[in-house]
Amino acid sequence: MRDYLKPTLGSRVFDTANVVFMLVFCALMIYPFLNLLAISLNDGVDAARGGIYLFPRKLSFSAYELLFQNKKMLNGFIWSILRVVVGTVACLLATGLLAYLVNIRHFSGRKFMRILFFITMYFNGGFFPVYLLVVNLGLTNSFHVYWLPALFNVYFMLLISSYIQNQPDALFESARIDGAGEFRIYWKIVIPICVPVFAAVSVYLAVSHWNSWFDVVLYNPSGKFDTLQVYLRRLLLEMEGLQQIRDQQVLYNRYRDLSPLTLRAATTIVVTVPILLVYPFVQKYFIGGIMLGSIKG
């Protein structure tokens, strides 16, 4: 786009200042991760002196070596992945089916179900009532708390529902005339046409499953189903986490050059990297999701 008038001096000063501001802003967004990466790759004893900014001063991979030998960390990794896969797929398919059912024109319970679910979006009592329920159901210390209490998501139901609404009804009607059952229509027609919105929703679901830690602490205090986030949290907040490191150090004499600082940094990087790796590929989907949401609003 070409300006009609020559940019004024003030305008050019602003442009330069704006670019400088954005560069500083970019640095603020990304620097904390680079700093952690540098610390995680540094010798532990040396890192404790401080002053590591962008590059490791004394390169050492022992923090990562120790981490990848640590059973608890590896278990956490496996539970995190299982949780993301099971939680995302279950919620996506269940919420998608719900969104389709409330869009079937001739279904008499359509409005009732819409309202039944919609109310819960505004009238929910926070985590404590659900906590009592989960305790009473005896679901604590099981893998099921990772997917069952969050099986249906009302916000995503509305999102998918508005997407289905914009599709021609004839699509489903002709399948019905051909004698296809409703579940078959959902499986063979609704899911394929809803790929864009499903992709957006699954990005949000997967990220939120990967990032959750509070429900793990709340529902699975036994530690058997600890995810990666909770492992990192233990390192941060609990003395036993540090004790674990010391035990390991005694066990493997060669990890003398480790410190809690570098190990914590390395764990943080391990927790963050999967998100950063998939991020470039999913970016367009989550932005698409916001656009869908804003159209609805």
Next chain:
Amino acid sequence: MNTWRRRIVKERQIWIMAVPMIVWVLVFSYYPMYGMIIAFQNYVPGNSFFSGDWVGFAHFERFFNSPDFGTIMRNTFAISGLNILFGLPAPLILALLLNELKNKSFKRFTQTLSYIPYFISWVVVASILFTLLGSDGLLNKLLIDFGFIREPISFLGEGKYFWGILTTSNVWKDVGFNSIIYLSALASIDREQIEAGKADGIGRFGTVWHIYLPGIRTTIILLWILGLGGILNAGFEQQLLLGSPTTAEYSEVIDTYVYKYGVQLGYYSFAAAVNLMKAVVSVLLVIGMNRIAKKFFDTSIL
């Protein structure tokens, strides 16, 4: 009745799928709401919700009269208020500045980086803060090197820094992501309006003030009203991760208080009362804010 039965039989395929959903929502959303009646009882875990002895509003009174009440309300409103004060305008300003960038690929690059913190868990943010703000961390080192302080400050160990750290990390985490919605609203403004403004010579600042801001007025109002409706949600993940006994006076908010009493100490009924109070006020706030939006701005969120 007969017609009803016939309809259900005709729709049995759908009902077979719908019934488990209804059961789920009753169990996981409605039953917990109902379970909140233990706020009016002395509930003993393991018993049914009917068997407790009724105590009326005793738990509510206990909460209102406890010395914690003032601190908790202050912290909740302060943390939430700071989040609204800084967290609401920041993405708008970022969006407006991004919108002024001439180089489109630089703009895209900045946007891409700005979303990253949103996708990081609070545990990771806490780890970053522990590292940056620790006594041998970057911030202390810089402050000492530039001669502002002599001894390292324990930023996370002193209550007076807590609100500031929380607000900053909140803005850092969400500013990029929350700017998306403003940017998409800005993109939908009629190009002709902007060209007309230029032809009138209103300048760049004038364009922002007279065209861009009015053009996204609805979006701004909607988001800010939503934000005000959630003023009792001061977050709790951050408080649980970053707070410590030494900062508790500044970090304890309603949600962490419920967690402490309900889950850690096992005072179920008391925690349920505090929780219920918050839930009721929150719903009233959202409804009230929606009324205001409808009446004055002709937009609605419900």
